[in-house]
Amino acid sequence: MHIAVIAGDGIGRDVTAEAVKVLAAVAAASGRPIAFEHLPWSADHYLQTGETLPANGYDLLRSFDAVFVGALGDPRVPDNRHARDILLGTRFELDLYVNYRPVRLLDDRLCPLKDRGRTDVDFTVFRENTEGVYVGVGGRFKAGTPDEVAIQEEINTYKGVHRIIRHAFEHAKTRGLTKVCMADKSNAMQQGHALWQRVFREVAADYPGISATHQYIDALAMFLIKDPGQYEVIVTNNLFGDIITDIGGALQGGLGMAASGNIHPGRTSLFEPVHGSAPPLAGKDVANPMGAILSAALMLDTLGRGEEAAAIERAVEAAVAAGQTTTDIGGSLGTRAVGDWIAERVRRGY
């Protein structure tokens, strides 16, 4: 197995080092090697060379079994050009239409909600990843003047909406889940989101054993706090999915715990923690590496190495239960010590 690693910027580097450490540990324990190729693409690289990624960059990524990313974003690149090319560009160019974000509370103590625990926070969000308002279609007229007009279009295609909704139902079916909730804003966004409504009804009809419900995104944001236990699978568009998975991260104990995959089933896919580069924490050995390590587990699971993925998840859960964590979730260890603890646990527990 051949993995491209883009540690990126800020704490992306800190947490990626730990994810790679844990992957190496599980590969050694299982006897199934993983080769890593570290790509330097980052703000530093961009500022030094003027290149965000090389001309053949996306083709290069396609030659790997998967891509692992830390985080991208640096205050020295205010327009985020390199992050757009490397991260959003890869999502679009490799057509990674499924943004897979499991939200699972690993320990009751991490839940910020009163009287809620592990049984209440265990659902998966499928965020459409190649359309919506993130495609960059639009423009500005009379920019910088009091008459400025800024247009940012939202793109919804039948193909794009259909394939993410289908994927959400397939996920539910293969895991024996019985509830899929689609969230949109079709009361106010009557063109694009009418398409979501139509396609959702159409796809749901193929899954009679699955309860298909709809909530407006504002109501869903409220219910994620009031009653998260009602959800098993949520499917929504790019922007709404981006926002509600930060709520999901908070429900898991913080952004440092949240994992994600950017997937095109059967093709090279990209895995990354949900959090950003958190520049103030960078290089200080304080960032929580668990979201990155759980993203590495998601990567192995997606590549058909479920046993190793489960071993990593067990080790992370054990670390949380034993209080072997960074300070953001109540422990006193540094980033590297948490990575060491989990890697050792993986070695012993495989």
Ligand SMILES: NC(=O)c1ccc[n+]([C@@H]2O[C@H](COP(=O)([O-])OP(=O)(O)OC[C@H]3O[C@@H](n4cnc5c(N)ncnc54)[C@H](O)[C@@H]3O)[C@@H](O)[C@H]2O)c1
């Ligand atoms: N996928 C990505 O690469 C990605 C995602 C989001 C933001 N960004 C970029 O990251 C930069 C910073 O953005 P931001 O501050 O809005 O979001 P952020 O996720 O970097 O940080 C938000 C907050 O969460 C905390 N936090 C995040 N990850 C943590 C971790 N692993 N351990 C402990 N605490 C953690 C930070 O201290 C901060 O208070 C920006 O340039 C932004 O564009 C990148």
